[in-house]
Amino acid sequence: MSSSLPTDLAKEAESLAEHCRREGLDFYPTVFELLDTEEVNQIAAYGGFPQRYPHWRFGMEYERLRKQHTYGLGKIYEIVINNDPCYAYLIRDSAFVDKKTVIAHVYAHCDFFKNNIWFSQTNRGMMDEMANHATRIRRYIERHGLETVEKFIDTCLSLENLIDPHSAFIHRNRPHRQRMAEPSAPDAGPPDRATRFPAKSYMDRYINPPGVIAEEVREAADQQERDKDKLPAKPVQDIMLFLLAHAPLEDWQADVLAVVREEAYYFAPQGMTKIMNEGWASYWHSTVMTNYGLRADELITYAEHHAGTLATSPGRLNPYKLGVELFRDIERRWNTGRHGADYERCEDMQARREWGKGKEPAGRVVGRGSPGREKIFEVRRIYNDVTFLDEFLTPEFADDQKLYHYRYDPSTGRMVVVDRDFDKIKQQMLFMLTNHAQPYIYVLDGNYRNRGELYLGQRHIGVDLDIKYAIETLKGLQKIWRRPVHLRGLIDGEPILFTYDGQQSSQQKIDDSVDAPAHSVE
Amino acid sequence: MKIHKDHQRFRQIVRGKIREDLRKFLTRGELLGREGKHVISIPVRGIDIPHFRYGDNSDSGVGSGNAQPGDGTDADGEGVGPGGTQEGHHILEVEVTLDELADILGEELELPRIEPKGRKRITSEKDRYSGIRQTGPESLRHFRRTFRRALRRHLMAGTYNPQNPRIIFERRDKLYRSWKTVKEPQSNAVIVYMMDVSGSMGDEQKELVRLEAFWIDAWLRRNYQGIESRYIVHDVRAGEVDRETFFRIREDGGTRISSAFKAAWELLQSHYESLEWNIYLFHFSDGDNSSDADSRECCTLLRDHLLPGINMFGYCQVASAYGSGHFINVLHEHVEDTENMITTRVNTKDDIYDSIKAFFSKGK
Numbered sequence: 001m002s003s004s005l006p007t008d009l010a011k012e013a014e015s016l017a018e019h020c021r022r023e024g025l026d027f028y029p030t031v032f033e034l035l036d037t038e039e040v041n042q043i044a045a046y047g048g049f050p051q052r053y054p055h056w057r058f059g060m061e062y063e064r065l066r067k068q069h070t071y072g073l074g075k076i077y078e079i080v081i082n083n084d085p086c087y088a089y090l091i092r093d094s095a096f097v098d099k100k101t102v103i104a105h106v107y108a109h110c111d112f113f114k115n116n117i118w119f120s121q122t123n124r125g126m127m128d129e130m131a132n133h134a135t136r137i138r139r140y141i142e143r144h145g146l147e148t149v150e151k152f153i154d155t156c157l158s159l160e161n162l163i164d165p166h167s168a169f170i171h172r173n174r175p176h177r178q179r180m181a182e183p184s185a186p187d188a189g190p191p192d193r194a195t196r197f198p199a200k201s202y203m204d205r206y207i208n209p210p211g212v213i214a215e216e217v218r219e220a221a222d223q224q225e226r227d228k229d230k231l232p233a234k235p236v237q238d239i240m241l242f243l244l245a246h247a248p249l250e251d252w253q254a255d256v257l258a259v260v261r262e263e264a265y266y267f268a269p270q271g272m273t274k275i276m277n278e279g280w281a282s283y284w285h286s287t288v289m290t291n292y293g294l295r296a297d298e299l300i301t302y303a304e305h306h307a308g309t310l311a312t313s314p315g316r317l318n319p320y321k322l323g324v325e326l327f328r329d330i331e332r333r334w335n336t337g338r339h340g341a342d343y344e345r346c347e348d349m350q351a352r353r354e355w356g357k358g359k360e361p362a363g364r365v366v367g368r369g370s371p372g373r374e375k376i377f378e379v380r381r382i383y384n385d386v387t388f389l390d391e392f393l394t395p396e397f398a399d400d401q402k403l404y405h406y407r408y409d410p411s412t413g414r415m416v417v418v419d420r421d422f423d424k425i426k427q428q429m430l431f432m433l434t435n436h437a438q439p440y441i442y443v444l445d446g447n448y449r450n451r452g453e454l455y456l457g458q459r460h461i462g463v464d465l466d467i468k469y470a471i472e473t474l475k476g477l478q479k480i481w482r483r484p485v486h487l488r489g490l491i492d493g494e495p496i497l498f499t500y501d502g503q504q505s506s507q508q509k510i511d512d513s514v515d516a517p518a519h520s521v522e
Numbered sequence: 523m524k525i526h527k528d529h530q531r532f533r534q535i536v537r538g539k540i541r542e543d544l545r546k547f548l549t550r551g552e553l554l555g556r557e558g559k560h561v562i563s564i565p566v567r568g569i570d571i572p573h574f575r576y577g578d579n580s581d582s583g584v585g586s587g588n589a590q591p592g593d594g595t596d597a598d599g600e601g602v603g604p605g606g607t608q609e610g611h612h613i614l615e616v617e618v619t620l621d622e623l624a625d626i627l628g629e630e631l632e633l634p635r636i637e638p639k640g641r642k643r644i645t646s647e648k649d650r651y652s653g654i655r656q657t658g659p660e661s662l663r664h665f666r667r668t669f670r671r672a673l674r675r676h677l678m679a680g681t682y683n684p685q686n687p688r689i690i691f692e693r694r695d696k697l698y699r700s701w702k703t704v705k706e707p708q709s710n711a712v713i714v715y716m717m718d719v720s721g722s723m724g725d726e727q728k729e730l731v732r733l734e735a736f737w738i739d740a741w742l743r744r745n746y747q748g749i750e751s752r753y754i755v756h757d758v759r760a761g762e763v764d765r766e767t768f769f770r771i772r773e774d775g776g777t778r779i780s781s782a783f784k785a786a787w788e789l790l791q792s793h794y795e796s797l798e799w800n801i802y803l804f805h806f807s808d809g810d811n812s813s814d815a816d817s818r819e820c821c822t823l824l825r826d827h828l829l830p831g832i833n834m835f836g837y838c839q840v841a842s843a844y845g846s847g848h849f850i851n852v853l854h855e856h857v858e859d860t861e862n863m864i865t866t867r868v869n870t871k872d873d874i875y876d877s878i879k880a881f882f883s884k885g886k
Contacts, residue, residue, distance in 0.1 A: 042525040051524075057571065059532030062525045067617075158571045300674055314587040404589060407582040414594040417585075428584050441574050463576045472572035487574075 004033050009096070012293075013103050019292045020107040024367035024377060025284065027110035028124075029085040032103065034092045040076050041065040043089060047267070048081045049130045053137035053259070054146075055153055077309070078102040082113040082270070084124035097298035098305055101285050104293060108284035111380075112277050118269040118384050121168035126266055133259045140252045152253055155476040156260040161438045162239035163261065165268040230518040231446035239456070240264070242443045247480050257480075271436045272384045279323015280380050282310065286324070291364065317429075322401070326388065329397050330379060331372030335360050385433045393429070395422040431462070439465055444488070445517035454481045455517040457488040465489045467498075467507075474500040488517075536616050537626055539566045544630050548737065548878070549871035561617045569616070624744030627737065631878060634885035636745040636800075636833075649701040658698025671695040711746040711800035712793075713738070714786050717768065718807035720757045720777040722844035730840050730868050731806045732769050737878050738804060738836075746800065752789060758812070760785035776812045779805070779849065780819040787827050796831030803828065803835045808842035809849035817849055821856035824863070834862050836881045841869040862886060 005013060013032060020027070035043065045062035046052040068074040077098070080088040088106040090099050113119050123129055141149045195216065199207035227233055236242045240261040244254060270277070286306060294302055310321045333339050336356025346352055361370045368374045379388065398420070405424045409416040418424075431437075445455035454477070458465055470487060477500075478485045484501040488510065495510040508514065540547070547564070618626075627633070654664060672695040676682040682689075717723075717731055743749050753768035754760055760781040763771065786803060794801055811817045829835060839850045850865050857863055861884070866877040 038523065042523050045525055045528075054528060054531070056528055056532040056535055058525060059528035059530065060569075062529050063532065154571055158573055161573050161575075297674070297678075300670060300677070304670075312586050314585060314589060316585055317583075402586050402588060403584055404586065404591075405582065406585055412594070415583075417589045417591050417593050418582075419591050425584050428582060432583065437576070439574055439576055458574075466575050466577035469572045469575050469577075473574050476572070 004031075006034075009099060012100050016100065016104050016288060016293055017107060019288050020104065020111075020284065022366060023284070023288065024373075025107055025111040026115060027086065027107050028083075028114055030106060030110055031085050031087050032106075033087070033089050035089050036092045037069060038066075040079065040089060040091055041069065043079055044076050048079050048087075049127065051127075051131040051134045053134045053153075054141065055150065057157070077305075078105060080106045080109045081127065082119060082122060082124070082266075083127045084114075086110040086113065087127060095298075095301050097294070097302050100293050100298075101289055101302060101305065104288040105281045105285035108281040109277060111284075112273070112280050115381050116269075116273060116276070116384075117382050118272055122266055122269060123262075129262070133263070136255060137259065140256065144252060149252075149256070152256055153260065155479050156240075156257050158473050158476045159240055159243070159480075160260055160264040161436070162237075162441055163241075163264050163268065164237035165265075165272060165435070167238050167241075168265065227518075229447075232443055232518075235442040235444055235457075235519045235521050237440065237442050239441065239443055242446070243480055246446055248482055249480065253480075268436070269384075272386070272433075275319040275323040275326075275385045275433075276380065276383060276388050277323070278320045279325075279327050282320045282324040283327045283376075325401060326392055326397065327376050327379070329394075329400075330392050331370075331376050332360075333372070334375040335370055335372035337371075386430060389426070389429055389433065393426055398422050398425055434461075439463070440521075441487075442519075442521050444519045444521065448486060448517055449515050452483045454483065454485045455488070456486065457517065457519075457521050458490065459521040460490040464491050467491065470498055471500065471505050474498060474505065478502055535569060536566060536618070537622070539569060540564060540616075540618065540623070541626050541630050543567070544626065545875055548733070548875050560621075561619050562623055563615045563617050564623070566616045620740055621744050624740045627741055627878070628744070631875070631882070633741065633879070633882045636742075636882075636885055647703050647705055650704055651699050651701045653700040653702065654697050655700040656697065658700060662699045664697045664699055667697040668695050671697065710748065710798065711742065711802070712750045712752060713742060713802045713804065714752045714754065714789065715768065716754045716756065716760075716782040716786060716803065716805040718757070718777055718779065718782075718805075719755045719771055719773040720808075720810070721774040722777070722808050722810050722842050723840075724842065727808060727840045727842055728769065730871065730874070731838075733871065734806070734838060734868065734874055734877060735769075735804070737874070738802075738881065741878070741882055742802060754782055754785050754789070756782040756785070762789065777807070777810055778813075778816050779807060779811050780816050780823060783820055783823040783828060787823065790828075790831070801832040803832055805835070805837050807837075807839060807849060808844070809839045809847040810842065810844065811849045811852075814852070817852040818856065820849075821852065824853075824857055825860070829857075829860050829862055832862065834864065834881070834886050837863070837865040838877060839865070839867050841867070 017030075041062055043050060044065055045058045052058060065074075065076070069076075077091065077094070078088065080086060086106070086109075088102075088110075090102055094102075113122075137149065137153070196208050196213070231246070232242060240257065243249075244257055244261070249257065289302060289306075310318065310324065312318045312321050336359050337343065338352075338355050343352070343355060346355070361372075365373055368377055379392075383391070403425050404420050405418045405428055406415050407418050408414075440459040440461065441456055442459065443454070444457040445453075447453070448455040456477075465487075467489075470489060474485050474487055482502075484499060487498045489496055489498065496507055497510050497514060498507045499505065543566075628635075651662075654667065668691055669689060672689045672691050673682070675692070675695060676689060715735055717728075739751065751765065753763050753765055755763055755768060755771055755773070756778070757773045757775040758778040758781060762785065782805065790796065790801060811820070824835065837850065837853060839847060841847065850867065853863070853865055864881050864884075866873075866880045868874060868877050
């Protein structure tokens, strides 16, 4: 499969693939290509793909990468694309051992793409799809002019974080088969059925009292009647989809918006599993390289570059390091039985430290040959970064890794270490990862004040929106919606309504004089 | 490569934004002090794509290391805090070469390219450290490369002891930096800045001069490979100073402009042969000369000595609360019909735009 590799490297790739498979990794066929630095910078600027639609921000990213490279501030070692077959790029002028390490690293990424549940809904033909997107957008540029299309893409991109990354898994609006069979008004749909608990027939009357049931049905019907004219029927997080369905877009505009949305959804799982994905790949490249892949004369170069990848600098968390250490910690804990109720309840520090001593498997473990290995394979299948840290970040681990919590100190203008309190560290990390550290924004009303105005609201989880950015984004949104747009945000504890009506932007405190939208997410 | 199109488009957008804001940059002095040797970083508004994002009260995060509570992390919070500055700020710092900036200035002000006189290009030699070799002085030893070779040798020889990791360099381990000699063109143009630092020139006036001088510098540097700048200050006497002093100095006393012209004339005679050098003289003053006799002497100096040999003499008169501002009129009366003298008045920062345009629209 390693088509464009020179023979010696192709042979190594094949043998590394064999070792990875024996270790239990299960990956798509992988196509490697050798590129020089300039080409790699180009592909990295394109988000890993050789073909993207024309847009200046790729050029901006390219300039950033190139500068970073020239000043020696950062170097790209590998690029891998979630696709079937997987595509991966190696740097032509890197050392032979670097290429081998990257190959092993890539196989593990590939295994992660294929097996982690959060990637299960991604398009595995994205390579072609991206090229199609490019062709479509080029066609629109020919027809409508570069500036027009470019401006519109800019607007769409400013909304690209307004998606619902979980929506691929939950079909919230899927019509219920049984309900479809019931006769009902075709437009409104039947009211939700009341809650019925399973009960033996003679108990049914008591467990599901008919009066209560009837009441519930009536209430649901009332609710539905009240919501009949509401658009949307419930708060909507996938704002891009809402715009596709309801904004007055021309055909080409709708298509461009759909393209941006599709790509945002494609990249979303990679944002959700950054720590796990890099940790998993680092775990396996180091396992495979140190056990099978290295020749004696390559050891030092390998060690230097491996250490470089996993290096931490103060005030910064390295996802490679955090991920690989967590996977190793999980493996160790499950090998020694340091999990479960008995271990959690044990308060004798001595006993905890000695727990499971001697149970560690002796010698080399291959594949899932130990409880620890079994566990990490399970973890790579069903977790994402949030659940991964939530479940497996322990006080001992935070201690080992010397994690601390820092905060901006306005008096000195510096970031200052606050403390090493585990709960705070964990809370902060989970907060950083939840919803990719993006604010939760919902459509609350698509026909606000019955004037066709759009009303968005932030579900506030402790952090205010950046006001300047919010206003700029509203301006873009108004171009798509064409009627005035509003955003409800909480600033310093006060509910504020930001409005842009196409001419000017304004903000006002929300009190009783301000009309309420159809829904609320408070 | 395909990306070049996107990259060009990006640069085009950046240039467009800078051009839009050029008048602002010309007048506000935001760019002063930002210039490196060849590039200048310019804050450009509204290039980045805005998103709904978290604001300032999210400036906290998690890091790792040995720091004690209260210590700074020396991090900017990038990538770790929930603010996730990955998007960058809405005001983007873009690096532009000084040449590019001068081009934008030229386009916006519709300045013609300068035709240099005397095609003679002098080149000089310079050393650049860019290679590695096996021999050299110890002061140029490349430590990391040497260490790696020594470490490898120890490992292969089996003399490396992890408990006591001592590495001893041998002669064959050592690698040294080496240099290449490159030729660089040397300057063939000189700018002589003269400034009146008498009591009537206040901070506000000096700020105007600084700004004006920055743009004069930018444009002339674009037009000549290498360029030299000399600085002369005067009150009743004149003297040459360095750039720093030129913009900082505070003097009192009267004004005798002829002293500066004399100093410039001596400088040119001793260092800059007018046949080989493109010479630019700029004089900044509030135009409040001490006596008419001195003003007339200035005109004689200009007509007879300075103007014949130089590309251009620019006189820029800044408004001051004290000065009579009469000198510019004297110049107009007594030194007419010369092409290479240009006078402008700069009363406020907004006038700089037109002043630059007046100086260089003839392409000299």
